[in-house]
Amino acid sequence: MAGSSGGDSAVGGPARHIPVLLAEVVAALQPAEGQTIIDGTFGAGGYTRALLAAGASVVAIDRDPDAIEAGRALETEAGGRLMLVHGPFSHLDEAAAEVDGVVLDIGVSSMQLDEAERGFSFRADGPLDMRMAQTGPSAADVVNRFKAGDLTRIFGLLGEERHAGRIARMIEKRREARPFLRTLDLADAIETHIGRKPGEKIHPATRVFQALRIYVNDELGELAAALSAAERVLKPGGRLAVVTFHSLEDRIVKRFIADRSSSPAGSRYLPEAQVKAATFDKRGGAISPTPDEIEANPRARSAKLRVAIRTAAPFRAADPSIFGLPKLPEIRLPVER
Numbered sequence: 001m002a003g004s005s006g007g008d009s010a011v012g013g014p015a016r017h018i019p020v021l022l023a024e025v026v027a028a029l030q031p032a033e034g035q036t037i038i039d040g041t042f043g044a045g046g047y048t049r050a051l052l053a054a055g056a057s058v059v060a061i062d063r064d065p066d067a068i069e070a071g072r073a074l075e076t077e078a079g080g081r082l083m084l085v086h087g088p089f090s091h092l093d094e095a096a097a098e099v100d101g102v103v104l105d106i107g108v109s110s111m112q113l114d115e116a117e118r119g120f121s122f123r124a125d126g127p128l129d130m131r132m133a134q135t136g137p138s139a140a141d142v143v144n145r146f147k148a149g150d151l152t153r154i155f156g157l158l159g160e161e162r163h164a165g166r167i168a169r170m171i172e173k174r175r176e177a178r179p180f181l182r183t184l185d186l187a188d189a190i191e192t193h194i195g196r197k198p199g200e201k202i203h204p205a206t207r208v209f210q211a212l213r214i215y216v217n218d219e220l221g222e223l224a225a226a227l228s229a230a231e232r233v234l235k236p237g238g239r240l241a242v243v244t245f246h247s248l249e250d251r252i253v254k255r256f257i258a259d260r261s262s263s264p265a266g267s268r269y270l271p272e273a274q275v276k277a278a279t280f281d282k283r284g285g286a287i288s289p290t291p292d293e294i295e296a297n298p299r300a301r302s303a304k305l306r307v308a309i310r311t312a313a314p315f316r317a318a319d320p321s322i323f324g325l326p327k328l329p330e331i332r333l334p335v336e337r
């Protein structure tokens with residue numbers, strides 16, 4: 001599994017988010033005057049700006065209050081063609097109706113990653129936080145309260161960390177004396193415990209950090225729910241474009257599009273009413289960045305874009321079983337603070 005958008009951010013300098021696969025996303029959405037497109041992951045507004053420039057109106061969602069706040073000037077500038085919505089994209093069908101396009105650019109933004117205080121990265125020390133929405137249980141809550149067995153599942157399933165069990169047991173023991181509150185403390189403890197082979201490129205804590213981030217933000221559940229929401233909100237001919245950064249996410253998009261673009265043939269055992277018509281028309285396979293884009297923006301290296309076009313068939317009931325989501329421990333911690 002490759003790193004997410006910016007797993008290895010550099011420290012220092014103002015954070016700037018370079019939109020990934022921008023030309024390809026615009027080509028997929030074909031924005032035009034009179035259209036309304038939902039940008040489910042506003043971030044720094046890279047996609048939204050391009051959609052506005054093409055004449056479309058945009059409903060842009062982000063669960064991070066900082067991203068929404070930073071977008072207010074653009075909202076004013078757009079003169080009524082941009083509406084910013086603070087919230088999770090799993091509810092994107094509550095923000096608009098009958099739209100021409102939905103775009104999702106999954107993961108964290110460079111601003112989130114590079115700001116030490118958000119606690120996404122161990123390149124600079126910060127609180128062990130990782131909450132995009134800035135509410136709910138943090139990474140520190142998970143690390144300091146979950147049993148070793150649950151941590152093992154999270155690190156193994158969401159980080160594909162082969163030392164998941166060893167790291168989880170180390171955490172359980174160490175936190176008795178001193179809880180993990182800072183990103184560097186956790187990263188150093190993992191490095192000390194697991195060791196690092198000479199020449200090993202990625203830091204031994206990378207996969208655990210990725211797993212915690214995905215878990216704390218329920219990133220896979222959010223994505224699965226957003227795809228069904230997109231199916232409900234897109235008008236016939238409307239376009240869905242999703243950019244992902246690692247295989248767990250890409251698999252969810254791929255499975256959804258495969259499921260929805262197939263229409264099982266009826267049989268005499270299946271009443272006509274139960275034969276489900278395809279709700280999407282799949283457009284090609286995954287699109288990856290060009291070598292030039294990767295050279296200019298290494299954060300793009302594992303990106304994949306998948307595109308599908310909504311048919312006129314009625315939407316289907318959301319069915320979580322099609323995604324093959326990993327079975328994760330439930331968060332049973334105090335949620336609000």
Ligand SMILES: C[S@@+](CC[C@H](N)C(=O)[O-])C[C@H]1O[C@@H](n2cnc3c(N)ncnc32)[C@H](O)[C@@H]1O
Nearest residue numbers: 019041043044045046047062063088089105222
């Ligand atoms: C990779 S950035 C998007 C960058 C954007 N396309 C641009 O060009 O500037 C992802 C953004 O989506 C937001 N996000 C991630 N998951 C979300 C979710 N489930 N609901 C709403 N926003 C989410 C993050 O807070 C972040 O700001």
